[in-house]
Amino acid sequence: MKIGIIGGGAVGLLFAGYLGQKFDVTLIVRRELQLQSLLMNGITVHKGGSSFTTRVDSDLLTEVSMKFDFVIVAVKEYDLKPLEKVLELMDKNQPLLFLQNGIGHLEWVESLPHHNLLAGSVEHGALKENDHVLHHLGVGKTNLALIKGEWGAVEELVSQSIPSFPFLLKQDFEEMLLTKLFVNVLINPLTALTRVRNGKLVENPHLHQLQRDLFQELLLLYPHMERNVSFEGVVEICNNTYENRSSMLKDIESERKTEIESILGVLLEKAQREHHFVPIMNVVYRLVKGIEREGLGG
């Protein structure tokens, strides 16, 4: 089975590193330098005390022939738009699996001319060290759900997958993505602003109260999610990832663009449209945007 993976960030490398052990994987990247590094070194995944290296094909985004059984799109949400032309050149029967955080990209994905569209929600923790080395920190699973069309070749991925890199099929893609979004909202911006590790959000009474109130604001926007996400579940995730630094915290510390728009910006737009009052989200959003702007040069 030929799998194309677009995006050489932490998620793209993680999926190529694992899936490349079993399938014919091509990792499609933007930069010539990363392409050369991948062809020369393969992908090295560090996990716990050990590591393994996987050799995969690699191609530049501009040159890729795009003949795959399915394609995994593993770029950040804010990098999706420039892919539009590349995706439109591809066979419309080729399933596309989108691994972005948030829900802001859903409308755009649903408007694509492809017949088979899927969404994934990644629970793994991954930290990219350089263009071909990454650390697999939190071992979780990948949830998959159909947006439209058929599962097709993706079923093979699920049934044949590697035990230490499991996939799980979900019924409702919106519920699946919202569940992940809730977790992201309740961990990422708060750790980014206070620069603490995930576990501290639960341990520190001031931050925990804030997290609890933020959860209530989320339920204002999505009352039906009370069935799918419990605050206790979020607490458990914080405890299970106690020592982790969230991706948004890493972005803020490295003065990179954050995913605040995908995570909170979209929710604030919804709140405004539907006249919900969500002051905590508002303050947290502006503080992160303010810091991000300074980090990127003001």
Place this chain on the structure above:
Amino acid sequence: MKIGIIGGGAVGLLFAGYLGQKFDVTLIVRRELQLQSLLMNGITVHKGGSSFTTRVDSDLLTEVSMKFDFVIVAVKEYDLKPLEKVLELMDKNQPLLFLQNGIGHLEWVESLPHHNLLAGSVEHGALKENDHVLHHLGVGKTNLALIKGEWGAVEELVSQSIPSFPFLLKQDFEEMLLTKLFVNVLINPLTALTRVRNGKLVENPHLHQLQRDLFQELLLLYPHMERNVSFEGVVEICNNTYENRSSMLKDIESERKTEIESILGVLLEKAQREHHFVPIMNVVYRLVKGIEREGLGG
């Protein structure tokens, strides 16, 4: 005129350094090490490119005889309480001038048995380098107002004061302290959370909008202050102190206790008592408290 100054922090050193040039000043400190350092070196004030050194008397808080024409209390608000016994041993006619930020200490000050009580609001910027050296960064003035009793010896201070270290008499001590408090609320916690210099609060659109909304929350609590503080005035202060790092930012970066209780804690108590809804203050308070707690060891 004999002046006692209690507190060897930035404000105490600043006042002793300037007033010691003209008056008989005793700087009263807590630590033996600082006492020795002051007796050996005097106080050195760096300002712009130049500096001057003032020799003053110094004493330990526990041993001090407390015979002065008036006493300036220059400790942080959260360090006031332990002074209660020392102050009560003093001549009740001796005027006391309190230089704390915020308004949380007013009730306590008014309950003291002394006949002449004054409050001051310091507009200078000062950064302590070590126990006897400080940098006078922003040159401003000191506003003085009577809480109860008579001006007494303090009038001499005002009329004879050093041109580069001016004092100004104010009619209403509450208005005076609230004016300073507004400025502190609108600059200190926001710079501490985002780790930017004062000027950025005005320049960065996300932070500026937050600052503007926070100003409206302050007016909810103190509607009559609309006559005394304008948002434009706060913007001007941010621009005039463009390159400054606020004291709360320095405290957060140095993992020290902040003045968040004196600056926001008191306002949140008032809001709760009077049933005002002040969500921005709430979020900002909790974030700062959360970070402060981690900095102090969790």
